[in-house]
Amino acid sequence: MEVPALLEGTAALLPHVAVLVTGLVVLVLDLFLPPRGRWATEATSLVGLALAFACALCQAGGEPRTVFMGMAAVDGLGTFFNAVFVLIAALTVLLSAPYVRRENIRPGEYYALMLFATLGFMFVGSSSDLVMMFLAIETFSMATYILAGLLRDTPRSLESAFKYFMLGSFSSAFFLYGIATVYGALGTTNLVALSQAMSAEGTSPLLLMGMGLLIVGLGFKVAVVPFHMWAPDVYEGAPTAVTAFMTAGPKAAAFAALLRVFAQGFGAPAFSEEWVPIFAVLAALTMLLGNIVAIVQQSVKRMLAYSSIAHAGYAFVALVAHNAAGAGSILYYLVAYAFMSLGAFTVLMIVARRDDQRHAFDDYAGLGVTNPALAAIMSLFMFALAGFPPTAGFAGKFYVFSAAAQSGYYVLAVIGVLTSVMSVVYYARVVILMYMHEPDADAPRIRLAPTSMAALGVTVFGVLYLGIFPGGVMHLAARSVAFLFPG
């Protein structure tokens, strides 16, 4: 590879480089900081992420191209996802700051791992080769395995990491076997070359087997039913700040991978008719099971874990639609869900107090009396997750279901609307408890750290802005995926 091509490639991947360098700097910086200088790691992370965000914005609007010999793609989809992942990481830094102090986690390793995971997400979003995608998925998976088990003296955190690791590497093996089979069938792993080779050669049993294995592998990562069994346990056991990160980041990254592989690689009509019916069944099962099981949960954290499964089901509906509106609405939905989920978990983290214990529904009783502002914010997130207007949740579901109806999947749209109605039961339960029950007199008082307030402010603003003015972001999302569906 010549020097100009190398330089051009590096310039095209500047957002990734910025996040990587920030992660390394944070890792080293932590060694030299006194315990009171901990804020410096957070400040460095935020500055680095701001730089990465600026670099990502600079790339918007160019022609789709690939760099590093067809390994990484620089296009609208990649740029959009880069910006989203950086935003998720920045919000996670804000909401983690008080948590890291409270639970006595070493900030250096925490933020460095989080930044490395973000790097993995960004590479998933901009990979144009299955090899690259596998490496990116492994990068963020390994970082999140460790993050989930960071409180290694608490059995719950350790168990969560353990289950995540077991099923994560199990699913990676399926994903790999899928890549190997597709490689054998078509002789290439490049996604653009794949779609061309497929149009030339047509389907073969080997190719279909590979496609199935890829669905299993990525299905585990998105936690779509029936590959979801790990998700509730892992989300419940992991440290709450990490759970917030995990419901937003890896989930969005897995959808980026699905869009890359299935909408870009296997997007031609002859192949989409093979995988679209499978995806439709998975989407219906995910929406039904996620919402039904969430109703009977006793812990708000576990309830939100099932809610996260259900939301993956809604986003899956847009994937089934397999049209420009559907792909655009996935991006919109992921942004909306990231705000709602990060916000809700921030409240959870604050209410849980020291040692991260109070996650039962009863711990929310009377929050409307003891802390009206926090209760109001939590209610907003609950209504947003349930899909009430004028919040981001409503606009997201509206776009997703109308995309499905546009492609003729009326049944899926109806299941989606009915399960959203069902979801009101468990989201409203939190709101009712907060406002209509007596507070527990013994509970210690809740104190809000400035960084938590900042995280809550940004997420509340995001949820309301996306709900009241959905047009701007939706327009951006539609432009980012336009190249996937030419004409």
Add this chain to the structure above:
Amino acid sequence: MPLSWYLVFGALLFMIGVVGVLTRRNVIIVLMSIELMLNAVNVTLISFSHYLQDLRGQIFTLFIIAVAASEAAIGLALVISMYRGKSTFNLDEVNVLKW
């Protein structure tokens, strides 16, 4: 030998790995089964690579070996901290959360 023999060998190895992960309760054996699955993929990739006369498959195998090594490092670290806490290698005893 024809390509299909190697592919069947790879598929069998992969199945042994899957069955091992699903049925064995000892953590170390489960980790070994996952390694077996990854190596089954390696066998498949190398045989395809030879059959297609294309080196990319073999290069990908090198990446997989590196990833498998780092995965093993994390897995064994988790096993050690689990053993410190519970003094067991049995997966069924990892049950604070509902499985």
